[in-house]
Structures are given as C-alpha cells and as structure tokens.
Amino acid sequence: MSTNGLTSWAVDLAEIGAIYPFQGTEVPLYIAGLAFWIWFHWAQLRNEKVELQHEMDADASGEATRAAINAY
Amino acid sequence: MGNNLDALTTLFTEFYYWVTVVFMFLIHVGFCLYEVAASRRRNHLHTLMKNTMCIPLVTITFFFFGWWIYFAFPNGPFITGGIEFEAASGARAFDPAMGTNLQDHINGVFWAAFLLFSWTAASIVSGSVIERIRSGAFWILAVVIGSCTWIIDAAWGWHYGGWMVKVLGYHDAYASGVIHAIAGGFALGVLVVLGPRIGKFRPDGTARDIPPHNPWLATLGLFLIYTGFWGFYAACNIPIISPEGIDGVITGETWTATNIYLAPTTLSAITFNFLMSLSGGLLMGYVVSKGDAFWTYSAGLAGIIAASAGNDLYHPIQAMFIGAIGAFAAYKLHYFVERTFKIDDAVGAVAVHGYAGFLGVVIAGFMLWGQPSSPYAGYAVINPVGNFLGAVIMFGVLGFLPAWIISTVLNSFGILRIPRKVELEGLDFEANQAYLAAVEEVRQAEGLMVR
Numbered sequence: 322m323s324t325n326g327l328t329s330w331a332v333d334l335a336e337i338g339a340i341y342p343f344q345g346t347e348v349p350l351y352i353a354g355l356a357f358w359i360w361f362h363w364a365q366l367r368n369e370k371v372e373l374q375h376e377m378d379a380d381a382s383g384e385a386t387r388a389a390i391n392a393y
Numbered sequence: 394m395g396n397n398l399d400a401l402t403t404l405f406t407e408f409y410y411w412v413t414v415v416f417m418f419l420i421h422v423g424f425c426l427y428e429v430a431a432s433r434r435r436n437h438l439h440t441l442m443k444n445t446m447c448i449p450l451v452t453i454t455f456f457f458f459g460w461w462i463y464f465a466f467p468n469g470p471f472i473t474g475g476i477e478f479e480a481a482s483g484a485r486a487f488d489p490a491m492g493t494n495l496q497d498h499i500n501g502v503f504w505a506a507f508l509l510f511s512w513t514a515a516s517i518v519s520g521s522v523i524e525r526i527r528s529g530a531f532w533i534l535a536v537v538i539g540s541c542t543w544i545i546d547a548a549w550g551w552h553y554g555g556w557m558v559k560v561l562g563y564h565d566a567y568a569s570g571v572i573h574a575i576a577g578g579f580a581l582g583v584l585v586v587l588g589p590r591i592g593k594f595r596p597d598g599t600a601r602d603i604p605p606h607n608p609w610l611a612t613l614g615l616f617l618i619y620t621g622f623w624g625f626y627a628a629c630n631i632p633i634i635s636p637e638g639i640d641g642v643i644t645g646e647t648w649t650a651t652n653i654y655l656a657p658t659t660l661s662a663i664t665f666n667f668l669m670s671l672s673g674g675l676l677m678g679y680v681v682s683k684g685d686a687f688w689t690y691s692a693g694l695a696g697i698i699a700a701s702a703g704n705d706l707y708h709p710i711q712a713m714f715i716g717a718i719g720a721f722a723a724y725k726l727h728y729f730v731e732r733t734f735k736i737d738d739a740v741g742a743v744a745v746h747g748y749a750g751f752l753g754v755v756i757a758g759f760m761l762w763g764q765p766s767s768p769y770a771g772y773a774v775i776n777p778v779g780n781f782l783g784a785v786i787m788f789g790v791l792g793f794l795p796a797w798i799i800s801t802v803l804n805s806f807g808i809l810r811i812p813r814k815v816e817l818e819g820l821d822f823e824a825n826q827a828y829l830a831a832v833e834e835v836r837q838a839e840g841l842m843v844r
Contacts, residue, residue, distance in 0.1 A: 338496045339489040347487035351457070354486070358453055366529040366808065373527075376815045376822050385826065386818045389435040393606060 402633060403498050409632045410502035416624020417509035419617045421448065424516040427614030428523055430607040431740050435819020436524045437606075443528045447515040450532050451539035455508045456491070459540035460484040463507065466548040469556035506628040507544070510572055513625070515539040517576035518796075520740035522583055524590050525816050530803045537799055538579045542791045546571050550783055553655045553767060557786070561779030562766040566652040567629050567663070567701035569753030570787035577747015578792020580738065586800035587809060589737030591816050600731050603739070608686060615690035619671065622697060626663050626704075629653055642768045654767050658705035666712035670700035673716030681724050691741050692720035695749035699723075702757035702780070706764065715756055719749040747788060754784040 324342035380386050425444050432440040451459075464481035468474035483490040483500065490497045491504075515535035522531060550557035551571040557563035565571055594600055605611045631651045636643045639655050649657045674696015675689060682688035699719020700712040707715070727744035730736050738744065758780025766775050773779060803809040811820065819825070 334495055339492055339494045341493045344489070347489070347492075351487040354453065355457060358450070358457065361450070362529065362533065365532070369527060369529045372823060373811060373815055376818055377812060379822065379826070380818060385822070389819045389822065389825070390817065392434045 402635075406632055407498045407502050410499075410506045410628060413624040413628035414502065414505045414509055417506075417513070417621050417628065418624075420509070420621030420625065421512050421516055423614040423617030423619075423621060424513075424520060425614070426617065427611050427740065428520045430610035430614060431520065431605040432523050433603075433606050433819070435821055435825065437821060438824055439528060439820035440523050443523075443526075443531055444516055444519045446528070446532060447512055447519065447535045447539065450536055451511045451515050452508060454536045454540035455511050455544070456504075457486045457540075459511060459544045460491075460504050460507065461486070462541065462544045463548050463552065466545055467552045467554045467556065469549050473556040473559055507547070509628070510547075510568070510625070511539040511543060514543040514572055514576045514579075517573070517742050517746050518580045518583060521580040521738045521742040522587055523739045524820070525810055526583075526587055527808055527811055530800075530809045533803065534579075534583060534796065534799060537795060538576065538792075542579070542795050543572065543575050546575050546787055546791045550787070551653050553653065553769070557779075557783055558654060558766050559772050561782055562773030562775045563779050563783040564654070564757055564761055564764075564766050564775040565702045565754055565780075565783065565787075566654070566658070566705040567626055569698055569700075569702035569750040569757070570784050573698045573701070573746040573750030574754060574784055574787040575750075575792040577743045577745075577750055578788035579796040581736070581743045581747060582793040582796025582798075583800045584736050584738060584743070585734075585797060586804050589735060590739070591813065593737040594735055598735070600728075600735075600737075605687065612686055612690050615694065618694060619697075622694075623667070626667055627660070630658065630660065630663070631655065632660075639768055642770070652705045656705075656765065656768050662706075663704055665709040666700060666704040666707050667697060669709040670696045670704065670712040670716030670719075672696070673713035674699070674720035677717035677720040678724065681721055688724060688741070691745045692724060695720045695723040695745045698746060699749040699753035699756065701750075702753045703761050706761055711760065715753065715760075718756070719752055722752050723749040747792070751784045751788045754780050754787065758783075 325340050325344065327337075327340060421444070425441055428444055429437050429441050461481050461484045464484045465476050465478065467477060482488060483497075484504075485491065490500050494500075515538055518534065518538060519531065547555075549555045550563045550565060551568065552558070555563070590603065592601060593603060629652065631653070633648055634651055634655070635648050636645060639651070643649070643657070650659055652658050671693050675693040677696070678689040678692020682692065696716025696719055699722075700707060700715040703715075704712055723741070723744040726748045727738065727741050730743070731738070736743070755777070758775065758777035761775040762777060764775045766772050800809055815822070
C-alpha cells in the first residue's frame with residue numbers, strides 16, 4: 322500500500338511522473354483550494370468590520386487618540 | 394532529459410531561476426520596511442500586515458489561475474487567435490505538471506519567478522494607499538493586479554508570442570511597462586477613488602508633507618529593493634538556450650542567453666545597464682530633490698525602471714541618461730499631480746513606477762526603432778507608435794481602469810476606506826490599547842512581588 326503508487330525507488334526515473342499522494346483527486350483539491358481562498362476574504366472582511374466598530378466605539382474623550390497622534 | 398547536456402542545461406536553468414526567486418524575496422522585504430517607515434506609529438501593524446498578506450493571497454491565486462492566464466492569453470482579445478487551451482494545459486492548477494513531478498524540473502521555479510513579479514506589482518500599490526485603506530479591500534485589489542491584470546499584460550506584451558509583440562513590435566525587456574507602469578496606473582486608479590489622508594492638504598488646497606516615521610528604515614527598505622532588483626533582472630532572462638531551442642531561427646551553433654522574447658542578450662549587458670541607469674537616477678534625484686534622502690533613493694529606482702524596457706540593448710551611457718530623465722520626470726510629475734489633482738500618493742509609487750515606467754517604454758520605442766522585436770519572422774519591428782500604445786495599454790487599460798472600477802464598487806459597498814474616527818485614532822488603536830493594558834498589568838503584578 323502506498324499513497325502515490327510507489328513502494329520502492331528501484332525504478333527507472335524516466336518512467337516516473339507525478340509522485341504526490343492521492344493522485345486523481347486534483348480537481349476536488351482545486352475546488353477546496355478556491356473555497357479556502359474565498360473563505361479567507363469573507364472571514365477577514367467580517368472580522369475587520371467588528372474591529373472597526375470597536376474602534377468607533379472606543380475613546381469617546383479623544384484623549385488616547387490625541388496621545389496616538391502626538392506619538393507620530 | 395534526453396542526454397547529459399540536456400540534463401545539465403535543465404538543472405542549471407532550474408537553479409538559476411530558483412536563485413532569482415530568493416533575491417526577489419528581498420524586494421518584498423524592502424517594500425515592507427519602506428511602508429512601515431513611511432507610516433506613522435499608530436498604523437505600523439496594519440501597514441506591515443497589509444503588505445505581508447499579499448504574499449499568501451497572490452501566491453495561491455497565482456497558482457489557481459494566474460499561471461494559466463499567462464499561457465492562455467498571448468493572442469489578446471482574439472487579435473492574433475483564440476485562447477490557447479492546449480498550450481496552457483500544463484499550467485492548470487489541477488494538472489499533474491503543477492506538482493511534485495519527476496518529468497518536470499522547470500515549471501515550479503518558472504512559476505515562482507513570475508509569482509515574485511506578481512508580489513511586486515501588488516506591493517507597489519500597497520505603499521501608496523497606506524493609513525486609510527481597509528486591508529480587506531486592498532487584498533481584493535492585490536489579487537486583481539497580482540494574479541489577473543499584470544499577468545494578462547505579460548501574456549500580451551511579455552511573451553515571445555504575445556500579440557503586442559507580433560502586431561505592435563512592443564519591446565519591454567525588463568518590465569518598465571508590464572510591471573511598473575501597470576502597477577503605477579493601478580495605484581493611481583485606487584487613489585482617485587480612495588482620496589487623500591486626513592491632513593494631507595491644507596484648507597487652501599496646498600499639500601502638506603507627511604514625513605516618514607523613520608526615514609532611516611525607509612532608506613534601508615529601498616536599498617533592499619535595489620538588491621532584490623538584481624534577481625528581478627536575472628529572472629527576466631532565459632539564461633541559456635540553443636539555436637534549436639528557438640526553432641533554429643538563429644543560425645549557427647552559438648548558444649546564448651535571451652530576453653523574454655527569445656532575442657539574444659547577455660548578463661553582462663544587463664549588469665552594465667542596471668548599474669548605470671541606477672546611477673543616472675541617483676545623480677539626477679539628488680540634484681532635483683536637493684539632497685532629500687527619500688527622493689534620492691526613489692530616483693535611483695525610477696532610473697532603473699525608466700531604462701528597463703531597453704536595458705537588454707542600450708549602451709550603458711544611454712542607460713545612464715535615460716535613468717536620469719526618468720528620475721527627473723518622476724519627481725516633477727509627482728508634485729505636479731499632487732498639486733493639481735490632490736492625489737495623495739504616500740510613497741511616490743505612482744511616479745517612481747508609473748510615470749517612469751510609462752516614459753521608459755516610450756523612450757525605448759524611439760531608441761530601438763527598427764530593431765527586431767523577436768527572432769521569429771513576421772513580427773513588427775520595434776517602433777515609437779507600438780511602444781506608446783503599449784505604454785497606454787499597460788498604464789491605462791490594464792492598470793488605471795480596472796483599479797478605478799473595482800475601487801468604485803468597493804467604495805459603493807462602504808468597504809474601501811476606514812472611517813474618519815479610526816483614521817485619527819490609528820488603525821492599530823485596539824491592538825495598541827491592548828498592548829498598553831497588558832504591559833501595565835504585568836508591571837503591577839511584578840511590582841507586587843518586589844519586597
């Protein structure tokens with residue numbers, strides 16, 4: 322049993338192509354990869370919205386903001 | 394690999410591109426340092442992460458579809474043919490060649506060399522929009538330029554069979570247009586919609602200087618970009634190829650290095666011209682900016698960028714003068730556009746990359762007029778009109794326009810720019826408050842333990 326079909330390196334390399342595991346699953350893997358990418362944007366935009374809302378609600382007096390500005 | 398010579402050539406080429414990738418990594422390091430230095434203390438963390446996260450996002454999308462675009466679209470919008478599905482099949486993300494494959498030693502490193510250009514394109518835009526863009530919006534824009542528009546322009550004008558090369562005689566060997574002009578145009582498209590930072594312009598409309606938080610870090614960043622640029626230049630070449638490798642169109646038995654169009658050049662030539670154009674830019678930048686460090690370093694970059702379109706063929710002294718012209722134009726145009734159109738380009742990226750790149754492509758059209766654009770027969774020769782049209786396509790059609798459209802859409806959803814209050818507080822406000830609270834708690838806890 323081998324996840325890439327190879328059980329020994331005593332082979333002619335000229336006859337060996339892909340050696341990653343689970344060959345034949347590339348298309349589902351690709352779709353999962355695309356989904357992961359889109360998920361990142363969705364999750365990040367959601368988190369960013371929450372973070373910005375927290376910052377909008379913070380420092381009502383403006384004291385910390387003035388300190389941040391003065392720190393340059 | 395048919396025989397030992399083929400094997401050595403393949404392995405040399407594999408290693409060559411691999412080294413260029415490592416060098417080019419420094420470009421991104423430099424951009425990160427430069428941007429953080431240019432930002433104010435209250436925005437450091439977000440500024441750094443905004444640029445850093447270009448790396449994974451552009452990398453995975455360039456794997457998913459960017460690399461395929463390069464091989465699929467050299468014919469343009471059906472100008473010299475259709476979509477090259479067969480030629481692009483090995484660049485599909487689900488093709489066995491896009492993985493650990495003992496029959497292919499080149500695909501991964503060649504992909505990575507192009508990918509690092511993609512990071513650079515996105516990173517150029519990143520600096521100009523600091524301190525007010527939402528990271529989430531920027532990362533969408535980064536994917537658009539890094540994995541879509543720049544690689545379309547590469548397929549059109551930076552490919553031996555690209556329609557712009559065939560029909561227009563477009564020549565841009567070291568990417569004045571295909572990386573720099575497009576990224577500068579893209580940055581300008583975003584900036585027009587995004588608007589300036591609070592405080593950039595006085596009530597009477599004149600511009601304030603917003604100095605970098607740390608000018609020394611900025612210059613270090615630019616030095617690192619220079620260093621990475623060596624890898625960029627080397628990656629634009631094919632290091633060694635036989636006449637048979639170019640279908641025998643070059644006669645005789647002499648092997649050569651070539652540019653991306655498979656036309657002969659040498660590493661020696663580009664080494665001369667890289668350093669001479671850098672020097673021309675630095676000299677002009679120092680004088681025109683009256684010794685300003687930030688602009689002198691940027692002018693060095695502008696010098697290289699302006700000469701890059703023809704640095705495979707120029708004489709070194711020509712490269713020096715073109716570099717000086719590019720630096721002068723970038724500096725003057727930056728302040729002209731800032732004054733006239735109220736554009737706040739925080740790091741001068743539109744000028745250094747966009748205007749110098751555009752000008753460099755135009756100059757190459759005149760300087761190399763009548764020279765062959767390709768070793769293959771039937772291609773238009775290099776000419777001023779073709780290169781001017783090419784510069785417009787790079788800066789305007791594939792740079793400015795998509796950026797302006799997408800930024801306008803993001804803005805209409807209210808996710809392009811941070812709120813005014815947050816801009817004053819700083820993007821890192823919450824993180825900084827948490828940091829200060831944690832420091833205070835530790836101080837108090839440890840203070841109680843002192844007897």
